[in-house]
Amino acid sequence: MQKERPIVIPIASGKGGVGKTFVSVNISYALAELGKKTVLLDLDFGGANIHTCMGYDTAPDGVGNFLNQRNMKLPDYLLTTTNDNLKFIPGDAEMVGIANISAAQKRKLINQIMNLDADYVVLDLGAGSTYNTIDFFMMSSFGVIVATPEITSILNAYALLKNSIFRLLFVGLKKYPEAKEVFTGLMKKGGESAWKINELLDMLFEIDPEIHAETATIIDTFNPKIIINMANKPQDLAMGEKLRKISKNYLNIEMEYIGFLYRDKIVERSIEERKPLYQIAPDSQTYQTVVRMAYKIVNAKKMPYFLLDIDSYDESLEILMEEATDDLATKIDGYNELADENLISINELLSIVKNLEYENISLKRKIEELEQALLKVKR
Template sequence: MRIIPIASGKGGVGKSMVAANLGVAFAQAGQRVVLADLDLGASNLHLVLGHQSPKNGIGVWLNDTKSDFNEVIADTDIRGLRFIPGDTEIPGTANLKAFQLKALVKRFMALKDDTDILVLDLGAGTHQSILDFFLLSGQGIVVSAPAVTAVLNAYVFLKNTVFRLMFTSFGKGSKARTYLEQARKDGSGPQKLYIPKLLPEIKKIDAPSYEKFMARIANLHPRLIMNMIDAPKDADVAMKIRRSCEEYLDLKIEHLGVIYRDNIQDTALSSRLPVVLYKPNSILSQAVYRIADKILSTDQEDTFLNEKEIEESFQEAGMEAEIDFESKVDYVEDLLHSGALSQGDLVETVKSQQIELAKIRKENNFLKFKLSKAMAKGYKP
């Protein structure tokens, strides 16, 4: 069974849209799929999937982990796709206790006999349980958007993932664990602790812990999806995440592709249908299918990518951004010529884009202000 955790460092980047539609695409390709909503406390995946409001979800089961887990697994109208709802009504489900996490992982693993792919729609942020679910697979997906805050949070998520892997690799009381905890107490914090600087010292003081961590991180190969882009240049933002991961985390990431922003997603949502079912030929849907094909064409056991393959994945994503943009422009021109899109509609579209650009400029200015303030205090990266 292939496990595909889908995360984001920030809410509002379309993570649940990606998870739901990839689940449908996998099922349409003949895979037996289970889609689980683990955005506990803010569960809304059933809305994107077009599934009726669930009576029982994971939250109900977590209050009685000895009950039958099959009761929270629901069939859908889509052949080959089953759904595990989350919960928004039960307090505390966003913060799982250790025994609950362990019990839930055990139930997930028990699905392997009749499941080919388990898609986990994780909550936004870097809570410990979210990181642990992400680490169930070496090929988890991080969804980001071109906005500065989204890119920053995607990197922070990956950084916390690496430090979580490091922390769990070092046994309690080990020299490596003591060194790491002391470094954090000294005020370095995860935001200033860089893997390439830490590892030589850890290797020196605790070789067994170092070897254990290196063996585990060798199997960690996260994948990136850049969602909600408006122009080909937005795809270039992914390079910032890549460079930061390589320089500060010594971590290689693969680019799965880009998805353009499209208001058709809102229409599909109001129609209670995943967009790949509502309009399968749309640019958004075709991008989802393209990403699904890439995932299915990869051997789940073959997680290692060399530098050339990683570089090619980023180049391919850039080319796809150009091609999809041309298709998007052609589509708008066809609508204008046919009369299906009026000039008023086009004006409203431009206005909405200007509003979005204004928001991004504000985010940029805010981050520049914080950076200049930090530099004035003598901060050195």
């Protein structure tokens, strides 16, 4: 009999330092406490640090070593924790050098994650919307986005959602050239003015009602969850509401709230002592909120958990090229939408655009390096 695949819960954020690792570690413990066999995987290629939360000074071999070795299997790297139901796989020093993992490596990793012997696999992802993060975020319709109630965090969370849905549409519409042309046309226009996914759906309906229906289903299956972390006051909930509203309005994405966490000194203590909250403060409001989130995850109605076909991972590099070209336009477009909703001031917008321009130049440089490396390999 074929074994049931685990439910994958990727934890992502637009901006760094918002509490992804804290949430990943503590949700994993809470799932384990609820009796679920859980594996926590460190997939933050930019700054893997779950091992420190688990009491290790340096990371034992983990994901990086697995990607570089031919004969190792992912379960070979499982480490135990203080809860029998929870195991973890660290990100190690070898992971840092492979920020741009190849499609083959990614497929190997994804395949083995899907075959782990667990009820739940929690992925702690890197911040931002690089194509690596999005590919792993797309492993599940249960993706969780962590944001703090600050404007830049909300903006970047929105950019992550937008890039994710574009990634899904890009792959979904690939087999219909006419539809894809309409989509890329709208994306190019995006730099000038904001457009809504509903416009795309209307245009697709004109081309072919079946393509329209298929696309609407793709969008429907994408139901990311949101956590607002490090809130200072109940009113901070409004920032999450704004993100939900604008995502529904512009991207047709239905996001479910699964948690609202206050800034709490106990979290700092937990990091300092390198112990999870359930060990040092199981009765704290913060840990109890995390447990409620785990309940929500366990009781969520099951969705097709794998959004992209494994074969689509071959296209990553091609998509990366397209993305970098359109990236700036698309991102600025996202900010237009937020300005429309009076969520952001002109000065904030200007400083964000400056940062984006800088990011875009470095991204293009990285792609050139990658192309050179590819040419060398092909020769």
